[in-house]
Amino acid sequence: MSLEYISKILPLLLKGAGTTLSLFFIVIVLAIPLGFIVTLLAKSKFPPLRWLSNTYIFVMRGTPLLLQLVFIFFGFPIIGIFLNNTFDAPMLANLFRLERFQAAVLGFTLNYAAYFAEIFRGGLLAIDKGQYEAAKVLGFSRYHTTTKIIFPQMIRVALPAVTNESITLIKDTALLYAVAVPELLHFAQAAVNRDFNLTPLFIAALIYLVLVFVLTIFFKWLEKRFRFQ
Amino acid sequence: MTMVKANNVKKSFGTTEVLSGVSFEVQKGDVIAVIGPSGSGKSTMLRCLIDLEQVSDGSIFVENNPLVVDGVYSSGDERKTVTSKMGMVFQHFNLFPHLTVRQNLELAPKTVKKLPSAEIRNLSDMYLEKVGLLNKADSYPASLSGGQKQRVAIARALMMSPDVMLFDEPTSALDPELTGEVLATIKKLADERITMIVVTHEMGFAKEVANKVFFMDNGEFIEEGTPEQIFNTPTHDRTREFLNSILK
Ligand SMILES: Nc1ncnc2c1ncn2[C@@H]1O[C@H](COP(=O)(O)OP(=O)(O)O)[C@@H](O)[C@H]1O
Ligand SMILES: [Mg+2]
Numbered sequence: 434m435s436l437e438y439i440s441k442i443l444p445l446l447l448k449g450a451g452t453t454l455s456l457f458f459i460v461i462v463l464a465i466p467l468g469f470i471v472t473l474l475a476k477s478k479f480p481p482l483r484w485l486s487n488t489y490i491f492v493m494r495g496t497p498l499l500l501q502l503v504f505i506f507f508g509f510p511i512i513g514i515f516l517n518n519t520f521d522a523p524m525l526a527n528l529f530r531l532e533r534f535q536a537a538v539l540g541f542t543l544n545y546a547a548y549f550a551e552i553f554r555g556g557l558l559a560i561d562k563g564q565y566e567a568a569k570v571l572g573f574s575r576y577h578t579t580t581k582i583i584f585p586q587m588i589r590v591a592l593p594a595v596t597n598e599s600i601t602l603i604k605d606t607a608l609l610y611a612v613a614v615p616e617l618l619h620f621a622q623a624a625v626n627r628d629f630n631l632t633p634l635f636i637a638a639l640i641y642l643v644l645v646f647v648l649t650i651f652f653k654w655l656e657k658r659f660r661f662q
Numbered sequence: 663m664t665m666v667k668a669n670n671v672k673k674s675f676g677t678t679e680v681l682s683g684v685s686f687e688v689q690k691g692d693v694i695a696v697i698g699p700s701g702s703g704k705s706t707m708l709r710c711l712i713d714l715e716q717v718s719d720g721s722i723f724v725e726n727n728p729l730v731v732d733g734v735y736s737s738g739d740e741r742k743t744v745t746s747k748m749g750m751v752f753q754h755f756n757l758f759p760h761l762t763v764r765q766n767l768e769l770a771p772k773t774v775k776k777l778p779s780a781e782i783r784n785l786s787d788m789y790l791e792k793v794g795l796l797n798k799a800d801s802y803p804a805s806l807s808g809g810q811k812q813r814v815a816i817a818r819a820l821m822m823s824p825d826v827m828l829f830d831e832p833t834s835a836l837d838p839e840l841t842g843e844v845l846a847t848i849k850k851l852a853d854e855r856i857t858m859i860v861v862t863h864e865m866g867f868a869k870e871v872a873n874k875v876f877f878m879d880n881g882e883f884i885e886e887g888t889p890e891q892i893f894n895t896p897t898h899d900r901t902r903e904f905l906n907s908i909l910k
Contacts, residue, residue: 564756566714567757570712570714
């Protein structure tokens with residue numbers, strides 16, 4: 434486990450960690466609002482929207498994320514999506530990788546939005562109906578009631594579960610390995626195979642731990658801000 | 663001037679009739695105490711007035727604007743206009759826990775009425791002063807006592823300058839030693855001739871502050887009169903029974 438060896442493999446591992454982090458942030462930023470929209474649809478007065486939303490949540494939570502990713506990566510091209518991703522276009526190799534990443538973002542976002550939707554639904558259930566009544570009596574529109582009164586309270590209730598889900602997401606990014614998007618675990622594993630040395634795995638583990646640690650600190654801080662005292 | 667007029671208001675939850683044809687009028691400056699056994703429909707009546715419950719039949723007018731006529735509701739905008747003339751204070755305060763006291767007061771004037779912020783600040787200072795909580799402006803509701811919370815709720819309702827204030831048992835959720843400060847605040851409003859309908863179990867308060875008392879039982883208005891009439895010379899047996907049961 435020489436320092437020299439570590440400094441040799443570290444750049445690649447960090448590059449992988451970069452992919453992991455980008456995926457994480459993009460998915461969080463997209464999946465949380467999408468999840469909230471799905472929650473609102475599940476509460477809609479229009480039954481088809483409710484069915485749609487509930488079916489979506491059921492399917493996304495009821496099948497493995499890996500299956501969904503494999504479906505997007507290998508099923509979508511078959512039905513004509515990503516047609517320009519042909520292997521005989523080497524000059525498009527970079528573009529190809531980019532699009533793989535986008536496909537991964539799509540898969541993760543759709544999946545995590547369903548989980549966030551369930552978390553938010555729980556958060557909404559925890560809000561007293563007196564809050565809606567006070568809002569109505571003061572003349573708030575439905576939109577303002579949702580954004581200014583319900584949403585902040587729902588976030589507070591949902592935050593611990595959102596923290597959990599986010600930590601799971603950091604680790605789930607390793608699923609990219611299965612669909613050949615090079616991320617942290619991919620580079621670590623490649624180095625292990627090449628060098629017959631377990632050090633890269635330990636470093637990868639350390640990097641995951643650091644990411645999770647920073648995330649935990651961040652959410653602790655957020656929870657404090659949402660304590661309203 | 664007639665501020666609120668209810669005519670033959672009926673309300674059922676499923677097959678249970680909770681209001682069976684309630685009629686009354688409230689004049690400008692009236693302080694009405696509504697008394698009656700628990701489950702007699704007092705809360706439901708108030709909630710129908712401010713459109714938190716839908717009536718099954720009957721009419722409600724606020725300052726001659728119809729909320730509902732013979733069971734047919736006005737358009738959505740009209741309904742909002744009518745209910746905006748009233749403010750309501752709940753038994754359980756229903757403060758917004760994620761906002762400070764001042765923010766609780768200022769959110770509605772800001773987002774609903776879109777008043778200029780300097781004007782809003784003046785209003786919130788004035789009403790916090792009035793309920794004696796200016797020093798709590800930056801506290802969150804969680805750190806207040808029940809009595810303080812209810813005074814904030816009163817100030818928050820006043821911020822929208824309602825013509826009529828509705829109180830649904832404003833002191834019932836409070837420890838006995840905290841009811842006084844809330845009742846004193848409501849009395850202050852009464853002294854300013856703010857029109858109010860107060861559902862209450864505080865008979866002392868009803869006697870002292872109200873100029874009219876409505877007695878409700880079993881979804882009906884049984885009798886109304888001045889506090890002296892209701893408390894000293896009630897004409898109905900049910901009123902007498904009720905007063906005996908609670909004054910014992
Ligand atoms: N949302 C509701 N659904 C069904 N029944 C209700 C509902 N609200 C009130 N009731 C019933 O209506 C009756 C009157 O209730 P309420 O108006 O709260 O009485 P009060 O305020 O005088 O105690 C009670 O029997 C109560 O159980
Ligand atoms: Mg009641």
